[in-house]
Amino acid sequence: MTRRFPGGRLVVATHNPGKLVELRELFAPFTADLVSAGELGLPEPEETGLTFIANAELKARAAAIASGFPALADDSGLSVAALGGDPGIYSARWAGPDKDFAFAMKRVEDALAGKGLETSPAWFTCALSLAFPDGTCETFEGRIDGALIFPPRGTRGFGYDPIFQPDGFDITFGQMDPADKHAMSHRARAFAQLIAACFDA
Numbered sequence: 001m002t003r004r005f006p007g008g009r010l011v012v013a014t015h016n017p018g019k020l021v022e023l024r025e026l027f028a029p030f031t032a033d034l035v036s037a038g039e040l041g042l043p044e045p046e047e048t049g050l051t052f053i054a055n056a057e058l059k060a061r062a063a064a065i066a067s068g069f070p071a072l073a074d075d076s077g078l079s080v081a082a083l084g085g086d087p088g089i090y091s092a093r094w095a096g097p098d099k100d101f102a103f104a105m106k107r108v109e110d111a112l113a114g115k116g117l118e119t120s121p122a123w124f125t126c127a128l129s130l131a132f133p134d135g136t137c138e139t140f141e142g143r144i145d146g147a148l149i150f151p152p153r154g155t156r157g158f159g160y161d162p163i164f165q166p167d168g169f170d171i172t173f174g175q176m177d178p179a180d181k182h183a184m185s186h187r188a189r190a191f192a193q194l195i196a197a198c199f200d201a
Helices: 017-027 052-067 101-113 178-184 186-198
Strands: 009-012 033-036 071-080 121-131 137-148 164-166
Touching: 009 017, 009 052, 017 033, 017 071, 017 178, 017 186, 052 071, 052 121, 052 137, 071 101, 071 186, 121 186, 137 186, 178 186
Parallel strands: 009 033, 009 071
Antiparallel strands: 071 121, 121 137, 137 164
């Protein structure tokens, strides 16, 4: 049986302010008091998993055990078909130690150019893991497909959003109203599964 969130404090296992803002907006209707691992001064564990799910569970467990509260971790990234699924679970690492996503987007563009391509089908994946201080995890995964657009467009969102145009749209996530993105993104799809299984409105 799926374990449910008991209410109260929920530690978000991230040091990424953009991700925290997005999750706070998603959680607004629910009875959870969100605080980030960064705000609590918790260290970032090394992401040694080979899948989004493995890394989400690793981060969630580390934050739950360290804080003594239930913790939610997100592991997400951009996968590019023409690059064999890269950057994938290494999406943040492609941005370098300074988390420079302008650099990361240029790196993707250059990698495609090296193959004689200007674009490629691509997809975002998000794994959300809710962990408890005893190490139990409930994990859900969402995905959205689209294509890459260069040069980057829009200043909304974060990460690779300015180069990702979801299927059925003529604008990038970077140009999209945040409410529209939250209604259909990879994170929203994983979040809907998480809420249905583990949370009360």
